[in-house]
Amino acid sequence: MTAQSNLGTALVTGASAGIGATYARKLAARGYDLLLVARDISRLNTLADELSASHGVIAEVLGADLGKTDEVRRVEKRLRAEGDISLLVNNAGIGPRGALLADDIDYLDQMIALNVTAANRLAVAAAQAFAARGKGSIINIASAVAIVPDIFNGTYSGSKSFVLGLTLALANDLKDKGVRVQAVLPGFTRTEIFDRVGGSFDNIPADRVMDVDDLVEAALAGFDQDELITVPSAEDDNLVKAYQEARFALGDQASRDRPASRYGVASKVAA
Numbered sequence: 001m002t003a004q005s006n007l008g009t010a011l012v013t014g015a016s017a018g019i020g021a022t023y024a025r026k027l028a029a030r031g032y033d034l035l036l037v038a039r040d041i042s043r044l045n046t047l048a049d050e051l052s053a054s055h056g057v058i059a060e061v062l063g064a065d066l067g068k069t070d071e072v073r074r075v076e077k078r079l080r081a082e083g084d085i086s087l088l089v090n091n092a093g094i095g096p097r098g099a100l101l102a103d104d105i106d107y108l109d110q111m112i113a114l115n116v117t118a119a120n121r122l123a124v125a126a127a128q129a130f131a132a133r134g135k136g137s138i139i140n141i142a143s144a145v146a147i148v149p150d151i152f153n154g155t156y157s158g159s160k161s162f163v164l165g166l167t168l169a170l171a172n173d174l175k176d177k178g179v180r181v182q183a184v185l186p187g188f189t190r191t192e193i194f195d196r197v198g199g200s201f202d203n204i205p206a207d208r209v210m211d212v213d214d215l216v217e218a219a220l221a222g223f224d225q226d227e228l229i230t231v232p233s234a235e236d237d238n239l240v241k242a243y244q245e246a247r248f249a250l251g252d253q254a255s256r257d258r259p260a261s262r263y264g265v266a267s268k269v270a271a
């Protein structure tokens, strides 16, 4: 029997492929035990066997369709009950089938169930459980389109803006609780995401698509550097700082007792 890691267990959702499987590999190499969640149990078992053999960690598999409420609750229960879970990689997600105006609205509902409802439930459950334990970390996989929703399918982008917004608010809630949060904003990353919806990365210029191993390596470096928002390909990190400053500056003016003067409203509030 393998000895339990002192880093604890990382619960990785969407661990059967792509970004999640890559996190699982890199976290195992760091010495985390793993609880691997996705629907495809046979792929998860293969990965768990590989990682326990190569890194001597405990790798357990939990099959769940996170598009279904009762299955999300099963995962949530483990998060809340098992004190050795020290890290949630909240990654499972699906992409759009095409442009929003041509997309299937029932599919968009499924996307929201997974990308928003399940992601929210697991992040909030982890935040509550980790805060009570005074330790733990949450890595939420958002997307670059969270900050530029204009350029992509709006429901997908909005689902990722939700993940980013949730992360920013949780960081504030958790800052004195010994719990860390990170939002990762990948750009195009070569995984199965488009294959699953009949698409491909072939039409995207190669210099816009990152290798998944590079992506996760950079995201983990951002985690190690205590970043709240990690944009793995952003060369100028002052832009992330400026984005935060602009948000707070606008936020400071966004709730006042009178309309801005440019609207010419004779305010009920005395000047």
Ligand code: NAP
Pocket: 013, 014, 015, 016, 017, 018, 019, 020, 021, 037, 038, 039, 040, 041, 043, 064, 065, 066, 067, 068, 091, 092, 093, 094, 095, 114, 141, 142, 143, 144, 185, 186, 187, 188, 189, 190, 191, 192, 193, 194, 196
């Ligand atoms: P991927 O290669 O298609 O992997 C998606 C993972 O999510 C798989 O492990 C899949 O496993 C799991 N999953 C899908 N539906 C699920 C469900 N209903 N219940 C449980 N697990 C489910 O995609 P990826 O690119 O790695 O995506 C991972 C995350 O990165 C997503 O949140 C995505 O939005 C985000 N992201 C990706 C890119 C990109 O360009 N690749 C860019 C920005 C953000 P099963 O099929 O076994 O369930």
